[in-house]
Amino acid sequence: MKESIVQLKDVRKTFPGVVALSKMQLDVRKGEILGLIGENGAGKSTLIKVLTGVYHPDEGQIIVEGQERQFKTPQQAISAGISCVYQELNIEKLLSVTDNMFINKWIRKGPLLDYGKMHQIAQDMMKKLGLDVDVRKPAGHYGMGVQQMIEISKALLANAKCIIMDEPTSSLSEKEVEELLKICRDLREQGIGIIFVSHKLEELFQLCDRITVIRDGEYIDTKDVADWDNDSLIKAMVGRSLDNQFPKEVGVRSEQPLLEVKNLNRKDVLHNVSFKAYGGEVLGFSGLVGAGRTETMRAIFGADPIDGGEIYIRGEKVDIKNPKDAIRAKIAFLTEDRKGQGLILNESIQNNLILANLKGYKKGLFLNKKDMDTMGEGRINELSIKCPSQEERVGQLSGGNQQKVVIGKWLNTNADIYILDEPTRGIDVGAKVEVYQVINRLVKEGKCVIMVSSEMPEILGMSDRVLVMREGRITGEMSRSTDAFNQESVMKAAWEV
Structure with a gap:
């Protein structure tokens, strides 16, 4: 020894x-x-x-x-x-x-x-x-x-x-x-x-x-x-067996797309990115690091400028210039950088949970503390956030519990379109399953979920369709209902020039 x-x-x-x-x-x-x-x-x-x-x-x-x-x-x-x-x-x-x-x-x-x-x-x-x-x-x-x-x-x-x-x-x-x-x-x-x-x-x-x-x-x-x-x-x-690490549940896909992106362009970054995303489905985005997946999502959410392209929600063209416009259009965006862009680490769990929907908790000129307390307890129980109380500073929580707070923040907006960029990065398998269950619930409610992930098992395990990006372009699409829905097809679209 x-x-x-x-x-x-x-x-x-x-x-x-x-x-x-x-x-x-x-x-x-x-x-x-x-x-x-x-x-x-x-x-x-x-x-x-x-x-x-x-x-x-x-x-x-x-x-x-x-x-x-x-x-x-x-x-x-x-x-x-x-x-x-x-x-x-x-x-x-x-x-x-x-x-x-x-x-x-x-x-x-x-x-x-x-x-x-x-x-x-x-x-x-x-x-x-x-x-x-x-x-x-x-x-x-x-x-x-x-x-x-x-x-x-x-x-x-x-x-x-x-x-x-x-x-x-x-x-x-x-x-x-x-x-x-x-x-x-x-x-x-x-x-x-x-x-x-x-x-x-x-x-x-x-x-x-x-x-x-x-x-x-x-x-x-x-x-x-x-x-x-x-x-x-x-x-x-x-402390328990996770018989199904990817508890995929298939929803009822909407007839018309909730979100449609046409010819999204940004010099040297995005090149004519076009796709449709439906309610009641998980649309996965795969590709190598630097393929343009995050840049696409940030452009849709108005976090980054674009040189050209159009965005439609429920068939109507929308002009999204910044994240406020996106939130008004009922789009939620869970960023891959939870600490730098998703949370205020020195603030309480409760305050972080209301960040994206302050108006929803206002009573006149002031915030309604009673409603905030009720909401906070509900989200903590719903998402199994481990914490002493909702007054705990988010910076004191583990990475997985911080991620749950970010998810709870966006659930409070009651959005129709949820963009989840690396939603399970840095969290354990138990917490991952809990995140997947939230995704399943959103899909059952007819919401549109777009999931960016670098983990191949996750993409194939939870998506109804997968779009693959390479060098700022969409290079492949695979549907769960086809034989091409496999790792080989995804990797081929991600690598081949």
Whole structure:
């Protein structure tokens, strides 16, 4: 058995009214990749913050290479060899790659910074990770994949013995994911321990040596990856079996389209995008990252300008210049960036739920608190949002519960057309099923649901029709009722020129 690098033993962490961790166990060994999985709200984020010195445990032990440690600051955890690459990258995009790697650990030459030496070290580190980048350029010049490698480089420069990767693939393209997994394997060969946090089961099975499951703040089990399968892992994670991960229900499609888009154009981005979307159906949009799916949805919602094209709702042409116009036209848009564009993190759950429909809760010049309280409790129960109360700040919730708040915000508008851009990104399989049930309910009510997703099983599992985009154009359409409704057809339309 390999020696342990980092262990948690019987760790407990509480907040007012909430037990976040109880008797938590963890053991990551030298030269292994340990998968960590649990539902949103299971305690993964709290566990990571305890390991990295952001939180101090109320009880229990943190043991690093056989020695008990107490971290009062993140710097103490880094000095002990524990680093974290967070889902929300800590990158200063205007600074160079070198500056990002050496922040707070500058190399000096007399009174000046030794940029020659730092550039060389940064360049060598990037090459070591298989990247050919100009480290003198701003970090924001490069995509998410390179920015993530910068974060990993920062950890390696700090002589990390254990690197925590928190949902590292959630915003990466397929090629970038492959590169990241290769880097993880290389780091394992160097004897570094990795805690790989992910909701994507296929990644855990493909990459990890062992998988640890936690649920409701408690340790459930750790087993070799060969001793888990999809069903046993899901059951351990959610405490129940999910016999149908994609509970698709077919609605009654409207005779006429609720939404019709004709020749939507934007220079160098969208090229004559045309399609029809009906009530009582889920229209899926597939394609590679950068294919123009999100740009199409933002254009329909008035968030981005267009150079030409027409939009019709129930057969009538509408002029949508901004999101306010779209909301008046009964269009809802769940953005893929829930934290940056979907929520106000410092506001309460209740206040976020009414953001898109303030007028609906006004009583004269003031907001009707009684109606807001009733609505808030109803949405929390309906969407199974885990929280102490509706006055809790949204920023304190797990990613999956934040996503449910965004969905609740748009349900409060009683829209006819729901555009859902990556609606299950970064949430666990249990929460995903709950989102799918909301989609089913909307379809049953005759609403039009447009779903953008980068997950092929989700697209095929929940859509009635699939449109495929490539380089700003629609390149394929598949219907559930035909033999062409399969992964091969979708990938062919997404890749072939």
